[in-house]
Amino acid sequence: xxxxxxxxxxxxxxxxxxxxxxxxxxxxxxxxxxxxxxxxxxxxxxxxxxxxxxxxxxxxxxxxxxxxxxxxxxxxxxxxxxxxxxxxxxxxxxxxxxxx
Numbered sequence: 358x359x360x361x362x363x364x365x366x367x368x369x370x371x372x373x374x375x376x377x378x379x380x381x382x383x384x385x386x387x388x389x390x391x392x393x394x395x396x397x398x399x400x401x402x403x404x405x406x407x408x409x410x411x412x413x414x415x416x417x418x419x420x421x422x423x424x425x426x427x428x429x430x431x432x433x434x435x436x437x438x439x440x441x442x443x444x445x446x447x448x449x450x451x452x453x454x455x456x457x
Contacts, residue, residue, distance in 0.1 A: 383408035384408075385403065385408055410427060
């Protein structure tokens with residue numbers, strides 16, 4: 358398959374549109390600083406509305422935007438949670454402007 362520059366530009370434009378549509382649908386801010394300023398109640402609501410992931414009819418955890426299967430069992434979820442807890446330690450509390 359021979360992909361041209363025009364094909365790449367079209368593909369990029371479609372992806373940019375899909376990203377923008379996804380962000381608009383769920384109210385996802387454009388940048389990290391906007392996310393920092395978002396009240397925790399709004400962030401919680403965004404998560405509850407499945408902006409990032411959801412469980413499909415097979416019982417699989419699915420990434421909302423890409424459709425990628427993230428986990429297929431509770432054990433997989435536990436592993437993801439363990440990793441998120443490790444990542445959590447790397448976040449700077451001082452930058453969490455949404456607290457309070």
